[in-house]
Every structure is written in structure tokens, then in C-alpha cells.
Amino acid sequence: MNYDRILIRYGEISTKGKNRNRFINQLKMNIKESLTGLSAVKIEAGRDRMHIYLQNPNEVDHIISRLKPIFGIQSFSPVVKTAANLTEMKEQAVKLVESLAHEQATFKVSARRADKSFPLDTNELNREISSYVLNNVNGLIVEMKNPEIELVTEVREEGVYLSAQKIPGAGGMPIGASNKASLMLSGGLDSPVAGFHMMKRGVEVEAIHFHSPPFTSEQSKQKVRKLAAQLAGYSGRVKLHIVPFTAIQQAIQKQVPENYTMTSTRRMMLKIADVIRENTGSKALVTGESLGQVASQTLESMQAINAVTATPVLRPLITMDKTEIIEVAKEIGTYDLSILPYEDCCTIFTPASPKTKPKLDKVVFYESFIDFELLIQEAVNGTKAEIITPNTLFAESSEAFSDLF
Template sequence: MKWEKILVRYGELSTKGKNRKTFITQLRNNIKFSFIDLPNFKMTAERDRMFLTSKDDAEIQQLIERLPKIFGIQSFSPVASSTQEMDDILETALKIMKSLEHQDKTFRVTVKRTDKRFPLDTYELQRTVASHVLSNFPSLKVQMKDADIDLRIEVLSDAVYMMAEVIPGAGGMPLGSNGRSLLMLSGGIDSPVAGYMLLKRGVRLDAIHFHSPPFTSERSKEKVMDLANQLSHFGASVRLHVIPFTDIQQSIQAQIPDNVSMTTTRRMMMKIADLVREEIGALGIVTGESLGQVASQTLESLTAINAVTTTPIFRPLISSDKLDIIDIAQKIGTYETSILPYEDCCTIFTSSCPKTKPKLEKVEYYESFKDFDELIKEAVEKREVLSFPNSKKNDFENLL
């Protein structure tokens, strides 16, 4: 089937008021960034929808395949065109129906007759097209409400446009419309999903990872790099800050009682993340914590960890079940990478009996015997910064 253009529906953006244009402009920039490798397609934005056009069939197919990852798009439909000649309209309608799964489906025709000079009125055109389709596809059944297939026809002065397939988009808000935050990316299942959920709300991300060689291997670092790269495929680049964490972890093991060492480890990570956040101008810190999932994610543990910063901590998975998190990870394509069996710094020194209800005053007392500030400052200064995806260094990146 030859498609002329793609109709993009904004969804949530349509509810915006005077600032709607800002969000639509951001979506346009994100689409430009995501499809910089397709030089021939063009965009035309309207109040509640956008059209993407290309004379290159291969580009249209690429747009159809990759648009579902662009945040800010509720749904989209491939659009075919015909002349105003009735035979051409009927032939195009049949081609569209043949491209869809139609066996034992319900069906209806919806007409928008913008060109009032067209000889048939709305109901006549509906009946004519529906009768022709039904005579060629006898398994179809007419259903005017909630039909499986809605063949939509818009009659304009220069052409007649038709569509039937509605492909779900990623929803949410355009990336870059809600500032920047710093994602604590461990390499497990949860943190990439948390990052995805903030991306969906229009938040651009940097990521931070804590690497403790020789206790953690280069393979574990490469795993996190792969996850950062996967997150960059949702419409904007991601910078990954790799923190050398070995000296701090060894100091924690030497100074802090074993049963609260994980709480202190998380507190030191949060302090470092807050310094990096301030340096890059991010407004919040994102974690993949889910309440009660492990000892460091009880309400008491989270309270002790939060005490080191006044920065907003976003925990989009806080009430999610593990199976729900896994479902999202599989959907967005990070699950198989996350389950690769390479250790991270939070697993190598795990206590056999960690405190699930650590007392903040006791944790602070144990930490007072060691000056961690210099180690933290040194770790921030010696961090490695990587950008993903590597292949998309282009002018549009500055627009995001």
C-alpha cells in the first residue's frame, strides 16, 4: 500500500492552553532529531494534529516503524490519497482494506466533506463506499459504534484523503518540555524503567552510575552503557556520568557497621548525585526504588537516605509491583540487557542481615567518624562522562 502522509494526533498536548505552541514546537524538534537520517520528509503542524509527508516509500515505512517511540504522540495513522473521481476513491478504499486484517471484523465509514462542491453529500458518500467495501469483503459486519475498522475519508478541494489504521503512540509529553533530571542508573531492571517513565513526562535525562573496579567488571559498566544507549532511542541524547566509587565503598566497609552499610552507601551515592545534578543544572534526582522491595527501600531507609539532600527525589515506581515493572522493561526493550549477570556495586558488599528500619541518628553517628567529603569531591571530579547515542552528534541536539 502506498501511503502519501502520516497523520499525527497530539493527545494530551491538545488540552494545553496558551502555551500549546511551545509544546508543539518541542515535539517538532524531537521528531527532527529522531529522524535526522531521513532527509526528505516534511512536517506541517496544525492546532490538534500534525502531518508528516514524504515521496519516498522507504521513508514513510521508517516513520511508521519508529514514531511509536516519540513521546507526545497519542496515535498516528498512515494516509492514502485519491482524486475526487468516484472510481479512484473506491479503488483506494479497497487497497486500504486489503492492507488490514479484516476477517470477521466490524466496520464503518466516517466522512468529513470539507469541499462542499463535491457532488455527493456526506451520507451518500458513506453509503457508496461502504457498499463497495462490503461487496468485496463479505466477512465484514457493519457496526456504527466502536467498530474494529473505521475507514475515515476527508474530501478536500485538491484530493481525497483516506485512513483506517490507528497506531498507538507513546503518549506523554514531548521530551524537553519539563526540564532535566539525573537518573541513578544501576544496571538492574528498575532504574531504566524509572528513567523511561520520566522521559515520558517530558523530562530530559542525564544518568549517573557508580563503578567499583576491581570489584565490578568492565562488563558491568558496558551493560549500563547499553542501557543508557537504549534510553537515548526515545528521542533525545543521554549523558552518562560514571563515578569511581571503589575508595568510598572500601571506607564504608571499614568504618560503618555491616547491618547499616547499605544505608550509608546509598546516602553517599545520593550526595554525589546531588553534586553532579547541581553542576549540570538538573532539577531533580530519579531512582528506580519501589517501596519495600529490598531492605534499602523501606520507608525508614528511604527517610535516612533522603536526609542528605533537599533536592526533589522522583521515584516513579514507588508503588509498582515487580511483575508490573518487568512488563514495562520488556515492552521498552531494556529487560534482556538488565538481566545480564554482571554485578553492580550495590550487590558486591551486601550485608547478610541489613537493617530494614535504620535509625537516622545512629547512621549519622557512625558516619561522623570518617570524613567522606574529600572522597566524594574526588569521585565527582574524576568521573567519566559518555554521551549516547554516539551516532547522533548533530545540530538538532542543541534544540532539545
């Protein structure tokens, strides 16, 4: 099809008041960035809709696939432009519907006439175009309510716009419009999903991962990089901080009674994450905790762990069931990565029976025998940050071994 433009409908942005322009501009920027590598396009952002003017109609499929994961888009439609001439309109309408039709597809025409000088009125347009399309495309069934193919025909002074597809967008808010938060990314199923939910609300996410060699392997680090790359598919990039955590885990094992080691470990992670958050200008911490899922995720545990900081700790999955989380993980493509069987810092040193109702004063007392502040500082200093894009790993792996292929 010779598409002329793509029409984009906003999601929740439309309900915003004073900040609306900021959100719209952010969305425009995000879209522009997502289209890098394709022919330059002009984007015109209005109050309720945005138009992408295509320079190369052959790229429409690429553009569609890149628009799908962008938050802040409710839906979008590729649009064909024709001259205000009934014969041409009919032909283009048939081509357009044909490219989408299948056996028994339901169909209707919705004409709008902004240019009142056009000789046919809306009803006549509906009738003329639909009868022509029905005669020339096989297998269509007319259906007025919720048809699969609604051929929207807008007659304007500068031309006629035809569109027949309403592609659902990712919804949510444009990323970057609501500041930045730091996600604790373990490598399990939950934390990437938590990151995804934050992104969907327009939050830019930086990820923090705790690495404990040799207890955790190079592959487990690689897995986290892949997860970050998968999340970067939504935001263009994710900054990943990898914290060396071995010394702290060993110190905890040595000093803290076994059933409190888990609580203490989580407290140290949160403390470190909070320092990194502060250094990077994030406003909140994000975890993949879901209430009652494991010992560290009871309300008592959260109380004892959360006590190390006054920074908001956001837990977007707190009320979700595991099955619901898995569903999202599959949808966003992190499931297959998360289930790879590598030890992470949360699964090693797991005590046989961790406290599900730890007492804050006790854990503080146990920790008081070691200078954790020093160890934390060392861990923060040893942290390595890396910008991960959806292509980072692909590029790395396509370079590796290239002589063999």
C-alpha cells in the same frame, strides 16, 4: 500503498493552555530529529494535529516505527490522497483496505465532506464507498461500533484524504518540554523503568552509574551502557555519567558498622549524584525505588538516606509492584539486559542483615570519622560522561571484529 502524509494526534498537549505552543514545537523538533537519515519531510504543526508530508512514500514503514516511541503522540494515521473523483476514491479505498484486511475483519466507512460542492453528501459517500469496498475485498464484516478498520474519507477542496489505520502512539509529553533530571541507573530492573516513566512525562534524563572495579566488572558497565542505549531509543540520546566508587565503598566497609553500611553507601551515592546534578543543570534526582522492596527502600531508610540533600528525589515506581515493574521493563526492552547476572555496586558488600529502620543520628555519627567530602570530590572529578545514542553500541560492535565477518 502510496501514502501522501501522516496525520499525528497529540496526547495531553491538547489540554495545555498558554504553554501549548512550546510543547508542540518541542514535539515537532523531536519528530524531526527522530527522522534523521530518511528523506527530508515537511512537518506542519497545527493546534490539534500535526501533518508529516512524505517525500518518499516507500519510507512510510520506517517513519511509523520511528514515531511509535515518541512521547507526546496519542495516535497517528498514514493518509492517502486522491483526486475528488468517485472512481479513483473507490479504487484507492479498496487498495488501502486490502493492505490491512484479514479474514473476518470488522469494517466501516466514515465520510466527511468539508467541500460541500462535492456532488455526494456524507451518507451517499458512506454507502457508495463501503459497498464498493465490501464487493471487492474478501472477508469484511460491517460493524458500526469500534470496527477494526475504520476507513476515514475526508473530502476537501484540494483533494480527498483516505486513512484506515489508527496507530497508537507512546502517549505522555514531548521529551525536553519539562526540563531535565538525573537518574541513578544501577543496572537492575527498576531504575531503567523509572527513567522511562520520567521520559514519558517529558523529562530529559541524564543517567548516573556507580562503578566499583574490580568488584564490578567491565561487563556490568557495558550492561549499563546498553540500558542507557535502550532508554535513548525514546529520547534520541542519554548522557551517561560513570562514577568511580571503589574507594568510597572500601572506606565505608572499613569504618561503618556492618548493618549500617548499606545506608551509608546509599547516602554517599545520593550526595555524589547531587553534585553531578548540580553541575549539569538538572532539577531533580530520580531513583527506581519501590516502597518496601528491599531494606534501603523502607520509609525509615529513605528518611535517613534522603537527609543528605534538599533536592527533590523523584521515585516514579514508589507504589508499583515488582510484577508491574517487570511488565514495563519487558515492554521497553530493558528486561533482558537487566537480568544479565553481573554484580553491580548495590549487590556487592551487601551485609547479611542491613538495618531496615536506620537512625539518622547514628549513621551521621559513624560517617563522621572519615573525610567523605574529599572522597566525594575525588569521585566526582573522576567521573566520565558519555553521550549514548540507540546506535552507539551497535556502531561499536559492528566495527569490532569486522575483518572476521
